[in-house]
Amino acid sequence: MENYFYQYGLLAMFVIVATAVPIGMLVVSYLASKVSIRPHKPNQTKSTIYECGVEPIGPNKWVQFDFKYYMYALLFVIFDIETIFLFPWAIQFSKLGMFALVEMFIFVMILLVGLIYAWKVKALEWGK
Template sequence: MAELYSNNYLIVAIFLFLGLALPVGALTAGRFLRPHNPHDAKRTTYESGIDPIGGSWVQFNVKYYMYALLFVVFDVETIFLYPWAVAYEHLGLFALVEMLIFVVLLLIGLIYAWKKKVLEWN
């Protein structure tokens, strides 16, 4: 039985080693094999062959980030709801209560943000 567990650790160790060694090796090989040709034109902004208009620094309104964060939160909620809905029949009342707590906590956060007028666009 101990051999079975040590074999599993060996497999995980091999995957960890390969997961680190292959990208590092590929990046190192690319660094040594590529031609080194520094040029000032490589540092300029490139817009599909068209001369750039203005600078490359664009600042977005912070409200966009709030909506993106809300999208990610409720997207993750949806991802958690799908497997729960599929397995609900086998999980029973306990899983229903857990999922209701999860959804209610997210709704409380949304209502709090709404009351604080975080979602208004001024």
């Protein structure tokens, strides 16, 4: 039972540190601006929207992005989720046995087929 509460104590310490660090950074930044350590010179250029080097022009400040950004983002999300599924499997690899190995092999092959398809339809080429 002692180990049970010890684990929750570690979790509580993690939550406290994970909350205190960003709050501490904000407080230090705020105090640094009040003591004039950090320069504060607002101007029109600093207040404009900046996204990926594209400067907004005209009264409408929303910029329409090219579809290729969304394609890369979608492919990133797919392969990022793949790694999320691979980590627990890799940790428990020795306990899961041959069935899990075959399942993961099929999973990776399906993703590999998707990557090859994206490559063939030239979804990964930037200069289209």
